[in-house]
Every structure is written in C-alpha cells, then in structure tokens.
Amino acid sequence: MAGSKVKQDMPPPGGYAAFDYKRNLPKRGLSGYSMFGIGIGIMVFGYWRLFSWNRERRRLQIEELEARIALMPLLQAEHDRRTLRMLRENLEEEAIIMKDVPGWKVGESVFHTDRWTTPLTEELFNLRPREELLHKRFGFMWYV
Amino acid sequence: MPFVDIQSRLGINVDRWILLQSGEQPNKRPARCHAFEKEWVECSHGIGQTRAKKECQQEFEDFYECMHRQKTHRRLYAIRQQRDKMIKEGTYTPPVHHTGKGDEDP
Numbered sequence: 001m002a003g004s005k006v007k008q009d010m011p012p013p014g015g016y017a018a019f020d021y022k023r024n025l026p027k028r029g030l031s032g033y034s035m036f037g038i039g040i041g042i043m044v045f046g047y048w049r050l051f052s053w054n055r056e057r058r059r060l061q062i063e064e065l066e067a068r069i070a071l072m073p074l075l076q077a078e079h080d081r082r083t084l085r086m087l088r089e090n091l092e093e094e095a096i097i098m099k100d101v102p103g104w105k106v107g108e109s110v111f112h113t114d115r116w117t118t119p120l121t122e123e124l125f126n127l128r129p130r131e132e133l134l135h136k137r138f139g140f141m142w143y144v
Numbered sequence: 145m146p147f148v149d150i151q152s153r154l155g156i157n158v159d160r161w162i163l164l165q166s167g168e169q170p171n172k173r174p175a176r177c178h179a180f181e182k183e184w185v186e187c188s189h190g191i192g193q194t195r196a197k198k199e200c201q202q203e204f205e206d207f208y209e210c211m212h213r214q215k216t217h218r219r220l221y222a223i224r225q226q227r228d229k230m231i232k233e234g235t236y237t238p239p240v241h242h243t244g245k246g247d248e249d250p
Contacts, residue, residue, distance in 0.1 A: 089239075089241060089242075093227075093238075093239070093242065094223055096236070097223060097226050097227045097230060097236060098222075098223060098226055101222075101226060108219075110209055110215040110216050110219065111206045111209060111210070112202040112203075112205065112206055113183075113206055115179065117210070118176075120213065120216065122216075122217070122220060123216065123220060126220045126223065126224065127223070127224070127227065127238065127242045128241075128242050128244065129243070129244040131244065132244060
C-alpha cells in the first residue's frame with residue numbers, strides 16, 4: 001500500500017554469485033589398515049634390533065665371564081695372601097696385648113678340630129678401626 | 145612319620161631338601177658350616193640320641209660354634225677390651241697398619 005517508494009536493502013541485480021555451502025569432508029591420508037601396518041612394522045623393526053643387540057650383549061657378557069674365570073687363580077691367590085697376612089698381624093698383636101692376662105692362650109682356636117676354618121671378617125678386622133670393617137661389609141651395597 | 149616314610153613312598157620331596165645344610169644345595173654352593181655339620185651327622189648317625197649327646201659332644205659344639213660364633217665373638221671382644229685398656233693406660237700403641245693410615249697394598 002505504501003508502494004515501493006521506501007528505500008530498502010535489496011540484493012544486487014542478477015543476484016549474488018554462487019558459493020559452495022555443501023559439506024566438504026575429503027578423504028585424505030593413509031587408511032586405517034596401513035597406519036596399523038606402519039606401526040606394527042616399526043615395532044617389528046624395533047624388536048629385531050633389540051633382540052640382535054641382546055644377543056650381542058650376551059656374547060660380550062660370556063666374554064667377561066671367561067675373563068673372570070681366567071683371572072680367578074690370581075685374584076684368589078692375592079685374596080688368600082692378604083687373609084693370611086692379616087691373620088698373622090692379628091696373632092702378633094694379640095700376643096703383645098694379652099701377655100699380662102692370666103690364663104690366655106695366644107692363637108687358641110675356638111674349635112676342637114684343627115681343620116682350616118675360614119676366618120670371619122670380624123676376626124680379620126678386629127684390631128682395625130671400625131670404619132674399615134664397615135667398608136668391607138657394606139662397601140659394595142647401593143642401598144642402606 | 146618315622147617308620148612310614150611317606151615322601152619316599154610317594155616319590156615326592158616336600159621338605160627333605162631343607163632339612164640339612166649338608167644336603168643337595170641349589171647351584172652347588174656349600175653352606176658355611178657344611179663340614180662341621182657333616183662331621184656331626186656322621187658321628188651321631190644310627191646310635192640314638194642319648195648316646196649321640198654324650199659321644200658327639202665335641203662335633204656338636206664345633207658345629208654350634210660355627211653357626212653362632214659366640215666363643216669367637218667373646219674372644220675378639222676380650223682382646224679389644226684389653227687393647228683399649230692398655231691404650232688408655234699408655235702401655236700400648238697400635239702399629240701403623242691397625243690405625244687406618246697404613247699402606248694397604250697389595
């Protein structure tokens with residue numbers, strides 16, 4: 001009724017240009033199967049590397065054990081010499097210390113037999129500072 | 145049970161493997177008091193407890209001593225006490241290798 005004398009906002013003549021409004025979900029990338037395949041392939045490669053390096057480590061460990069076996073006479077001999085030396089020193093000191101104590105027999109064995117009994121660490125380190133005994137007993141332990 | 149040896153009859157080894165230190169050990173590692181225990185058992189085998197207590201007393205004492213080392217510790221303690229007493233009186237000075245500053249090689 002008011003006619004078309006009112007100025008209104010209208011589309012341009014010929015209408016708007018076309019634009020795409022439909023869904024656009026393109027298929028891209030690898031498929032699921034191939035992604036699994038790549039993952040499993042990487043894992044298998046990792047396992048193969050791990051197992052072959054473990055075999056190499058086993059060979060190296062066997063070599064270390066053989067070296068230990070080869071050196072064992074030397075190390076055992078040194079250890080035995082050291083034990084005997086410490087026992088001898090303890091015996092001499094005991095003779096000096098206990099010479100005024102009545103009824104004390106120096107170097108008396110506590111056993112009735114005269115077999116060799118491996119001395120305790122306490123016996124070897126008896127006259128040394130306590131710290132040395134603790135080092136010997138606990139020196140290699142990582143935990144407290 | 146003493147006369148009915150169930151474990152041998154059934155061929156199982158439920159607890160025989162832990163009864164003796166001198167028995168079969170894993171990895172063939174002997175016990176510390178293996179020799180003493182073996183001596184004691186060999187001495188007292190088959191003669192009954194009353195006789196064994198009388199006749200095998202020395203072996204038993206050695207085995208006990210090996211296990212518990214009471215006499216050893218008492219002896220070491222006595223030596224240490226006497227040494228400390230003598231150091232306090234001034235009659236004894238420990239040698240260098242017993243002071244912790246000695247040269248310890250080899």
